[in-house]
Structure formats: structure tokens, C-alpha cells
Amino acid sequence: MKDLRLDRFLADRVNLMAASEIRELLKITEGRKVISLAGGLPDPQTFPKDELKGIINKILSENGDRALQYSPTKGIGELRSELTNFLNCRGVPINNSDDIIVTSGSQQALHIIALTLINPRDYVVMELPSYLGAINAFRLSEPNFVGIPLDDDGMNVDILEARLRRLYGEGKTVKLVYTIPIAHNPAGVTMSLQRRKHLIELSEKYDFIIVEDDPYSSFTYEPSDTTSLKSLDRSNRVIYLSTLSKILAPGLRIGWIAASKEMVDVFERCKQSLDLHTSTFAQFISLEAIKSGVVKSVIERAKVIYKRKKDIMLEALEKYLVPGCWWSKPVGGLFIMLRLPREDLNTSKMLFEAIDAGVAYVPGGSFYVDGSGANTMRLNFSFPKEEDISEGIRILSSVVRNHL
Ligand SMILES: Cc1ncc(COP(=O)(O)O)c(C=O)c1O
Known part of the structure; x- marks a missing residue:
């Protein structure tokens, strides 16, 4: 050859x-x-292999025609409603299931954010260190990364403020700040509540979007305040991501974005061309696993x-x-x-x-x-x-x- x-x-x-x-x-x-x-x-x-066996049998016998069929890009309505309850119990206030789009893992959510929000040369703030999958997804949109160090209380928001002031002084604007505020990957730290509040204030003052990535808040080993940035958000500028990968099974590839309906509609348009929709079967399994208490x-x-x-x-x-x-x-x-x-x-x-x-x-x-x-x-x-x-x-x- x-x-x-x-x-x-x-x-x-x-x-x-x-x-x-x-x-x-x-x-x-x-x-x-x-x-x-x-x-x-x-x-x-x-x-939970045994529990999933039962769930899968039930789905196939009672709802197989839907579970094996194409489904809406945003995700099946029942799962989006269940996720709304799940998030509200987690302290992430979501009023309406239309504010949620189901994604193929939160890795796809990061990719959708890169495609819909980041233009080449936009300033994007990342923690030092940050999640490799997010760095790689965002890099495809060719941003200017701004790195902000972390300490035991999470991202050092005072340093962020100083950098914002300097950038704005030079006529540059930050588009987006990506953070894993609770149980950070890879640093293992949680952002203090005071810093979370300060970050929200900065997002309003300097007019940027916050991407709050939250795969690990179920795994905190010491009593800690897990108030979400989304719950502090007063101007619809926090995009909240989470996933069932660590709390059910990563092979199902079920993640989601919760944001304003206006943003979710844009994400939906983007996802349509990526994969039409997340696996319908995996969504039905996830729905049952959350509803029945397996998760x-x-x-x-x-x-x-x-x-x-x-x-x-x-x-x-x-x-x-x-x-x-x-x-x-x-x-x-x-x-x-x-x-x-x-x-x-x-x-x-x-x-x-x-x-x-x-x-x-x-x-x-x-x-x-x-x-x-x-x-x-x-x-x-x-x-x-x-x-x-x-x-x-x-x-x-x-x-x-x-x-x-
Ligand atoms: C911070 C963070 N975001 C996103 C992901 C991607 O998760 P998923 O399996 O839902 O694509 C991971 C996976 O390890 C992660 O640690």
C-alpha cells in the first residue's frame, strides 16, 4: 500500500x-x-450492576419503543424534569426543565460551550491548575488563556480582580471564567463562600460569563459549604455543568448544562449538528436510576x-x-x-x-x-x-x- x-x-x-x-x-x-x-x-x-439489570429489563418491556428511538436534542422531557428536582435538592435552583439540556457527558458540554461562546483571541480565565478536558476543548476555539492560581480556598479571586483591572485598563475584556469550585480536579480544594460571592460580584462588574463545572460536589469528605455559584447568580450569567459519570457510571455518557433558556436554546442548536441527541436508552436508564434512589x-x-x-x-x-x-x-x-x-x-x-x-x-x-x-x-x-x-x-x- x-x-x-x-x-x-x-x-x-x-x-x-x-x-x-x-x-x-x-x-x-x-x-x-x-x-x-x-x-x-x-x-x-x-x-450498581444488579439494580441496572432490573432497570434495563423494565425499560425494554414497558417503554422499549421510545427508549430505542431517536429523541429530542435537548433530552427527554422526563429526565430534564427529574434533573430539575435533583438539582434543586442539591441547592442549584432551576425553575424550569427548559433551562436544562442533556449532553453526552459533561465533556460534550465543554465542547458546546467552546463552539458557541468562544471566538479566537477571546480572553478565557482558567484556574492554575485546571481540568485538562476543559483546557483541550476550549483550545479548539483558540482563546487567549489567562491563568489564575489556586490555594486552599480555591481560585484566588483577588488576583483575578487585579488581572481583570489590568486587562480592562489595556482595553481588553474577559469573556468567560471556567471554574470547578467544589472538590476541584485536580487540586482537591473547594472555593470559599466569600470568594464565590466575590467572583459573582466581579462577573457583574466586568460583565463576563462563569462556567461552573460540578462533577464532584457529592464527594466532599469534610463538612463544607457547597453553595453553588448558580444559586448566587442574579443575572443569568452562570452556566452550570454536571454529570452522572462519577455518581452512576461514566459509560452511560450522561451529563447536562443548566443555564438560562435563551442560552440553552443556542446550545441545543449546536448539539443538533454534533450528535442529534444523547443516547435515548442511556437517558431512560439514568431517569429510572435517579427516580428509584439508585444514584x-x-x-x-x-x-x-x-x-x-x-x-x-x-x-x-x-x-x-x-x-x-x-x-x-x-x-x-x-x-x-x-x-x-x-x-x-x-x-x-x-x-x-x-x-x-x-x-x-x-x-x-x-x-x-x-x-x-x-x-x-x-x-x-x-x-x-x-x-x-x-x-x-x-x-x-x-x-x-x-x-x-
Ligand atoms: C472537572 C471535570 N469536568 C468534566 C469532566 C467530564 O466528565 P464526563 O464523563 O461527564 O464527560 C470530568 C471528568 O473527569 C471532570 O473531572
């Missing part, structure tokens, strides 16, 4: 499509005896499992890691961020050595839009088995020692 030289045919935007470092990693580790602290996968123990019981079970695994990882870090390393003490979510003692250490370069030694992680650099973070890594504690967490950290520590 002759070589086609495919690069001659590729659109320029392919260059903007960074291969997800996590997905590439999962490929490398496939079939090898490696303890993976890399992905963000839920523990399969939390999947609630997954949350309760998973929260106990994840808290225990987090504690095991924190203990192992304390036991094995060399002095000078810093790691986050997550108040929620599924991740711990680790920083090595020296700026010149590069966790990307260290990765292959780590995989050969038997452990994988995600190098932290790709979570930072300003190119920093090369000496950090993200460690996941939800997926590995309890007995592997400590061993994985022991191996990791010996790899780190080789570089000091």
Missing part, C-alpha cells in the same frame, strides 16, 4: 487537538502490570470507599515521600496533587521510568495553561485497589529518589 501522506489533507485545527495525556497513558499501560494512579475512573465496585445509594457507598482510599494514599505519601515534597490534602473529589521539591524536576520525563518501575500518574504540566507545573503530578485514588495504593506510592517514591 502506498503512503498517503495524510498530513496534506488535515485541517489546521488538528494541530490544536492535543492528544489527551491521560488517554495516551492508558494506552501505554494497557496489558502491563502497572499500578495506575493516572485516570480519573470511578471504582467499578460502585457500579443516591451509589453516592452514599462511593463516598465511604473514596474517603478510605484517600486516607490510605495520604498515609502512604507521609510514609514514603522524601522531605521537601508537597501534596494537597483534598477536601473532596478523586485526586491528590503532588509537587516535587525542585523546579527543575520534570514529571513528564520521569513518567516512562515510573511506568517501567510499575506505577503511572499524570504529569501535572498539562493542567497549567501558563506552561508551569512541570514538577507536579496528579494522583488518582478512586480507581486503584486499596492494597495497590500504598505499593504504588512506595514505587513512585523510589523513582523520585533516583532524581534527587
